[in-house]
Amino acid sequence: MACEGLAEMRIPLAYSWRNLLTRRLTTFLTAGGMALVVFVFASIMMLSNGLEKTLVETGSDQNVIITRKGADSEMQSGVDRNQALIIETQPELASGQDGAPLVTRELVVPIGLIKRGTSKPSNVIIRGISQQSLLMRPQIRILEGRLPRQGSAEIIVGNSIARRFSGVGRGEQLRFALRDWQVVGIFDAGATGFSSEVWGDCDQIMQAFRRPLYSSLTFRLRDSVDFPSLKERLESEPRLTVEVRRETTYYRDQSEAMATFIRILGISLTGIFSLGAMIGALITMYASVANRVAEIGTLRALGFQRLSILLAFLAEALLLGLAGGISGIVLASFMQFITISTMNWQTFSELAFSFSLTLAIVIQSLVFALAMGLIGGAIPAVQASRLKIVDALRA
Numbered sequence: 001m002a003c004e005g006l007a008e009m010r011i012p013l014a015y016s017w018r019n020l021l022t023r024r025l026t027t028f029l030t031a032g033g034m035a036l037v038v039f040v041f042a043s044i045m046m047l048s049n050g051l052e053k054t055l056v057e058t059g060s061d062q063n064v065i066i067t068r069k070g071a072d073s074e075m076q077s078g079v080d081r082n083q084a085l086i087i088e089t090q091p092e093l094a095s096g097q098d099g100a101p102l103v104t105r106e107l108v109v110p111i112g113l114i115k116r117g118t119s120k121p122s123n124v125i126i127r128g129i130s131q132q133s134l135l136m137r138p139q140i141r142i143l144e145g146r147l148p149r150q151g152s153a154e155i156i157v158g159n160s161i162a163r164r165f166s167g168v169g170r171g172e173q174l175r176f177a178l179r180d181w182q183v184v185g186i187f188d189a190g191a192t193g194f195s196s197e198v199w200g201d202c203d204q205i206m207q208a209f210r211r212p213l214y215s216s217l218t219f220r221l222r223d224s225v226d227f228p229s230l231k232e233r234l235e236s237e238p239r240l241t242v243e244v245r246r247e248t249t250y251y252r253d254q255s256e257a258m259a260t261f262i263r264i265l266g267i268s269l270t271g272i273f274s275l276g277a278m279i280g281a282l283i284t285m286y287a288s289v290a291n292r293v294a295e296i297g298t299l300r301a302l303g304f305q306r307l308s309i310l311l312a313f314l315a316e317a318l319l320l321g322l323a324g325g326i327s328g329i330v331l332a333s334f335m336q337f338i339t340i341s342t343m344n345w346q347t348f349s350e351l352a353f354s355f356s357l358t359l360a361i362v363i364q365s366l367v368f369a370l371a372m373g374l375i376g377g378a379i380p381a382v383q384a385s386r387l388k389i390v391d392a393l394r395a
Helices: 002-022 024-056 081-088 159-164 202-209 224-236 247-291 293-301 306-337 359-385 389-394
Strands: 063-068 103-114 121-129 141-145 154-158 173-176 179-188 197-201 216-220 242-246 339-344 349-354
Touching (some): 002 024, 024 359, 103 173, 154 159, 159 179, 197 202, 224 242, 247 293, 247 339
Parallel strands (some): 121 197
Antiparallel strands (some): 103 121, 103 216, 141 179, 154 197, 173 179, 339 349
16 A cells, blocks of 8 residues: 555656646746746845855954954054053963064054046055064965065055055055055955955054054964963953954954845845745646646546645645756856955945855755745645546536
8 A cells, every 4th residue: 555655646746847847938937037036045145155254264263353342343443552562471372483472463444545447435444564464364475566564655455455446556656644655565365354455564554644552463372272261361451451352253243244234135135026936936836727627637536636636736836946946046156256345334444255155055045945936836736636526527
């Protein structure tokens, strides 16, 4: 009896697949509508994931960033020289080959640059760095030129800035903070936020902007397990008013607000679009039932039960959703070749990043597509399973 039941299930499943192939036009239109919805859904998730990935990969778990307590970003932070000296003497700090602690004092300020092909200015981060900055960030690679000399009005620009803004090529000059700055190099920081920054000597930039405080201190831990005890000691030190975070945690917090906004907006829009796709699937499946009433009656007369008919039409709807889901994901995968820029809400400056497709997004998109197919095909499937044999054969 079990074998007979299994054989009974196979025929309706093949029957569903055959009917989708027979009705190529309606199948294509319905699956195409679902594919567009899945494309939007996957693209939004890829956009959010790309933003988070760009900012999180900017940091390292081995690095610790110190900012003023309560400051959400380096732009809002201030650490004075006395506090910096206290932090630099902590025993948990790693040392470089010369025996000096791997710690960098940095300043972060916005400047306005003109985008290529337009006359509109946009904010860009300029970061004052020290000689230790590059040692702590091995992802930095000089593409053209050289590093700025210490104590000079020289700067290097990230490759994302060099592509999108005018006047920042190697050998050109930028004027900000009432001084002229020579561009001596272009660097690549990979898929990180540093590629959207301009770097120069920290002391020179502090003088130019008349800033008495550093924005942050970043140092390398000698052993990552020392972080909890170091964090507790520094944050409870009465001479300090600082917040201690791993660099990855800091940059993840930077991306949270914008990534959440993108997801909420995208899911809301996708939800609206998905209603149209489900209505399309509903109409398609209703038409399929109406055109095959006699066939359904024949299947019932041959001994197939209501459950078999129900599952056959649900399988047809799921196959439609699966086809739309796969097509939408394939289309969305090409978005990975696109780099876009937007404003970082924490720093109010330009940030360039790419769409990022992950296995989790693929699975979520397929589940979403199958859900659209299932919801759109549920009512017609129930209607098909409830047809009486005599009435169906008469039709």
